[in-house]
Amino acid sequence: MSRRPSPPRGPKGMAGAPSVRVLASALATAALLATAACSGSGDGSGSQAADVAASPLAETSRAAAPHTAATSAPPRLTAAGAQAALITETDIEDSWNQVKDAAKWGDTLLIGKVDVAGFLTAKADAADCQKLLNALYDHNLLGKPSGASALRGFEQGNSRLLYQVASYDPAKLSSAQAWLKTLPVKCDQFTATDAKGGKRTVQVTQGTVPAVGDSRQDLRVVVQGTTNGEAATLTLDVAVVRVGDDAITITAGGLDGAEQQSTGQAATKGTQRLKDVLSGKTPAAGPGSR
CATH class of the missing domain: 3.40.1000 (Protein Transport Mog1p; Chain A)
Structure with missing residues (x-):
């Protein structure tokens, strides 16, 4: 009986690996491109959010929050x-x-x-x-x-x-x-x-x-x-x-x-x-x- 030609194989235990690697690489590249597109969008929202989070004013506001709660107690008579x-x-x-x-x-x-x-x-x-x-x-x-x-x-x-x-x-x-x-x-x-x-x-x-x-x-x-x-x-x-x-x-x-x-x-x-x-x-x- 004649046999059908076998598909090309990679190293033992790696059948089809090249195709998987190509697919994973493509997905990773797409994700990177999507992230870059969001960060570089015309409205600058991503960059502004990062700037605000790191700004001294934001740090001051966070530091002042506990102080505001503490001063809500009624004043004491001296x-x-x-x-x-x-x-x-x-x-x-x-x-x-x-x-x-x-x-x-x-x-x-x-x-x-x-x-x-x-x-x-x-x-x-x-x-x-x-x-x-x-x-x-x-x-x-x-x-x-x-x-x-x-x-x-x-x-x-x-x-x-x-x-x-x-x-x-x-x-x-x-x-x-x-x-x-x-x-x-x-x-x-x-x-x-x-x-x-x-x-x-x-x-x-x-x-x-x-x-x-x-x-x-x-x-x-x-x-x-x-x-x-x-x-x-x-x-x-x-x-x-x-x-x-x-x-x-x-x-x-x-x-x-x-x-x-x-x-x-x-x-x-x-x-x-x-x-x-x-x-x-x-x-x-x-x-x-x-």
Whole structure:
């Protein structure tokens, strides 16, 4: 029998290899040409993308990204900032004069033991009323600050105005505000006894403070008793204004009556001063500088 001619073979085990090599070479060349065409296209998009990725501006932007995230945290009140945020005589009207010993203030009409027996159906409220009297006397209505704090006092006749700025733990500050809100109901009227057995009647009602800050709470506390053997009535307007994790506390009044107007002015001007400090600005001087 005759045999058909066999196709040409390469080296053993390499049958058809030349054709495969030619095909692979052709594909590689096509890929290179396509890449070169994209890189050298008339719109220059490939080259521009490479330039932007390698540009100093791009590096700066990438480096700045973590910094931007870090600065989004709320600003912290410093000791110097707390002092700058305090109001001055020019921020409140009338004839208030700044004093140097405000931290030592404490009205003796606020010292007394709450008569628990007077709370017929809610004796637990007596503890809140006692806490209120103690806090007003000790100037820590919102508890102990967690950061910077400062206070300043003013006098006018028989009245005093104590202004405080401080940073607080957020959860504790919220809790203190919620507690203050309950007091006009829990402590609407109660009796306290002084060290000599004298009786004092205390009334706590809702006060009035301008709609400033992130949130606010206000009270009016009236204490009727005796001082130096004579009948006396102490009236205090109390205002708390929150700005972030910081708060302003104002206690104003005395034996001459309420100081609602001055309390409102202190809250309004003081809130703006605190916001200015937190934003890195210098608080503006009040009108009518003396």
